[in-house]
Amino acid sequence: MTPETGPNATALRRDALAERVALFGLSLPALLLVTVTMIIPVVWLFWLSFLADDGTFSLEHYRRLIEQASYGRIFRATFEISAIATFICVLLGYPLAYVMSQLPPRIASLCMIGVLMPFWTSILVRTYAWLVLLQRQGLINSWGIRLGLWDEPLALVHNVNGTLIGMVHIMLPFLILPLYGSMRAIDRDYLKAAANLGASPTRAFWQVFFPLSLPGLLAGSLIVFILCLGFYVTPAVLGGGKVIMVANRIANDIEIFFNWGAASALGVVLLALTAIILFVAGRLVRLDRLFGGHAP
Amino acid sequence: MSWLDHPASDTQITHRSRIWLYLAAAIVMGFLVLPTLIVVPMSFSASQYLEFPPRQWSLRWYENYFNSAAWMQATVTSVKAGALTALVATPLGTLAAYGLFVSRLRGAGLVMSVLLTPIVVPVILVGIGVFYAYVRIKLVNTLTGLVLAHSMLAVPLVVMVVTSALKSYDMNQEMVARSLGASRPRAFLLVTLPQIRLAVMTSAVLAFLTSFDEVVVAMFISGGDNSTLTRNMFNALRDQIDPTIAAISTVMIAISSLLILLSQALGRSGGRR
Numbered sequence A: 001m002t003p004e005t006g007p008n009a010t011a012l013r014r015d016a017l018a019e020r021v022a023l024f025g026l027s028l029p030a031l032l033l034v035t036v037t038m039i040i041p042v043v044w045l046f047w048l049s050f051l052a053d054d055g056t057f058s059l060e061h062y063r064r065l066i067e068q069a070s071y072g073r074i075f076r077a078t079f080e081i082s083a084i085a086t087f088i089c090v091l092l093g094y095p096l097a098y099v100m101s102q103l104p105p106r107i108a109s110l111c112m113i114g115v116l117m118p119f120w121t122s123i124l125v126r127t128y129a130w131l132v133l134l135q136r137q138g139l140i141n142s143w144g145i146r147l148g149l150w151d152e153p154l155a156l157v158h159n160v161n162g163t164l165i166g167m168v169h170i171m172l173p174f175l176i177l178p179l180y181g182s183m184r185a186i187d188r189d190y191l192k193a194a195a196n197l198g199a200s201p202t203r204a205f206w207q208v209f210f211p212l213s214l215p216g217l218l219a220g221s222l223i224v225f226i227l228c229l230g231f232y233v234t235p236a237v238l239g240g241g242k243v244i245m246v247a248n249r250i251a252n253d254i255e256i257f258f259n260w261g262a263a264s265a266l267g268v269v270l271l272a273l274t275a276i277i278l279f280v281a282g283r284l285v286r287l288d289r290l291f292g293g294h295a296p
Numbered sequence B: 001m002s003w004l005d006h007p008a009s010d011t012q013i014t015h016r017s018r019i020w021l022y023l024a025a026a027i028v029m030g031f032l033v034l035p036t037l038i039v040v041p042m043s044f045s046a047s048q049y050l051e052f053p054p055r056q057w058s059l060r061w062y063e064n065y066f067n068s069a070a071w072m073q074a075t076v077t078s079v080k081a082g083a084l085t086a087l088v089a090t091p092l093g094t095l096a097a098y099g100l101f102v103s104r105l106r107g108a109g110l111v112m113s114v115l116l117t118p119i120v121v122p123v124i125l126v127g128i129g130v131f132y133a134y135v136r137i138k139l140v141n142t143l144t145g146l147v148l149a150h151s152m153l154a155v156p157l158v159v160m161v162v163t164s165a166l167k168s169y170d171m172n173q174e175m176v177a178r179s180l181g182a183s184r185p186r187a188f189l190l191v192t193l194p195q196i197r198l199a200v201m202t203s204a205v206l207a208f209l210t211s212f213d214e215v216v217v218a219m220f221i222s223g224g225d226n227s228t229l230t231r232n233m234f235n236a237l238r239d240q241i242d243p244t245i246a247a248i249s250t251v252m253i254a255i256s257s258l259l260i261l262l263s264q265a266l267g268r269s270g271g272r273r
Helices: A009-025 A030-046 A058-069 A067-103 A106-121 A123-134 A139-146 A160-184 A189-196 A201-229 A232-237 A245-257 A262-286 A289-290 B016-042 B060-066 B069-103 B106-118 B124-137 B143-168 B172-179 B184-195 B197-211 B215-220 B229-240 B244-272
Strands: none
Touching: A009 B069, A030 A160, A030 A262, A030 B060, A030 B106, A030 B143, A030 B197, A058 A067, A058 A245, A058 A262, A067 A160, A067 A232, A067 A245, A106 B016, A106 B244, A123 A139, A123 A160, A123 A232, A123 B016, A123 B197, A123 B229, A123 B244, A160 A201, A160 B016, A189 A201, A201 A262, A232 A245, A232 B016, A232 B229, A245 A262, A245 B124, A245 B244, A289 B215, B060 B069, B060 B184, B060 B244, B069 B106, B069 B143, B069 B197, B069 B229, B069 B244, B106 B143, B124 B143, B124 B215, B143 B197, B143 B215, B172 B184, B184 B197, B197 B229, B197 B244, B215 B229, B229 B244
């Protein structure tokens, strides 16, 4: 667009730059909003986490995180639950994404509505649905007993089981979307070539298709795991107060103990862990796949 | 030879030998969709214990909901907060997405990642952080404070949806408009905006739903006359299973689904011109 030489070149370049700066300025209102309502408050919490009760600088909140065994247990539980939920999401999500990726586009987009439906129903509504389904006299238990699958009502809710079921249900679309996107993008000629060269269907899948789908699978698992680490509502409702993940402990520290320092320190550690995982994983997979897979 | 023995994919596997796969996929799809839908018939049950299928149908939980001043007030707050969030986040996010996409300055990538951070920062941290800051500037329990916080949560979604629409839009059209004498704002409003309207409308709906469905931040910063529907539901859920919540859930599912369908329908009819 801009001529590189000629008498007006400098002036034109300056105009172009001025316009680009003005366009850049269009992002400032949004940037201001995010800065005021997120970045400043989080930095403020970071600051609070280094203050003792009398307002002096101290590391006591972090020391307590290390010394008290209960915090170690909470972090271990959070990691375990998140890892198991991610694993179950992979087990359930992979076959569905695989079948969907081979359907004709029109039927696949119908299935996509099913996958996306949870996105526009509140987490709370879905958590409530599971609470109703999984309780002692709930649908799952009463049908299970009527069909003779088990005799006594199973403890499906107000414990880790219920928390996991609810978390998997909420996180599954986050795994399926990037995975489906990357499966659709795989060049099918590779599979034809494999079949042509005599590979059995199983072998063609494991040696050709599966490795090519790994970037999408990794990106999906990563976002699921990270979002699981910060879960609050599901453990609070379906865990019935028995499942304490980091976010629940943070809320308890504020609501019950009014201990801002302790809550902030926990929050800082949670945020740091998230950032480290994102950073390390960002070197392994292309991060834009995390969110880029949305529009099919 | 039945269709079962035809090759099902490029690996030449037959449908028959992978029926188990279709079954697995169907079960997972059921797991995704059914639990939410099953709340709908249950909400019309007459019994305290939400049976399925209900032995006796009734509207008593809906009566409970619509006759309760507290639930109604919370519903109004949530709808107001959602609408205002859409009104704030959609223009801010659209402008930012457009500006960053077109300017291509070196800092654009950095600003973009800052605008997307609300997605990865654990929402509990946002909740207590905003609460702490709002106590000091007296915004706790106000609609303004709630809308600002929810808009911040919605901005990344708007930015993502609009940016991906801009990527598939041919920016040369705007160049043509400008070479014909239209100013940059005029070219944007008359040429670019009409063509990305589906994305803008979708992102407005997403912004509304982000606020309407949000629990954790609302739990900390909304209260009194301005407590949201989800906040009240969450508090009720922690105590006992009140069937009124099934009725409220059904209403929420209806509102969300209607909005999504509406935005799609509007976008489609606009795109055909």
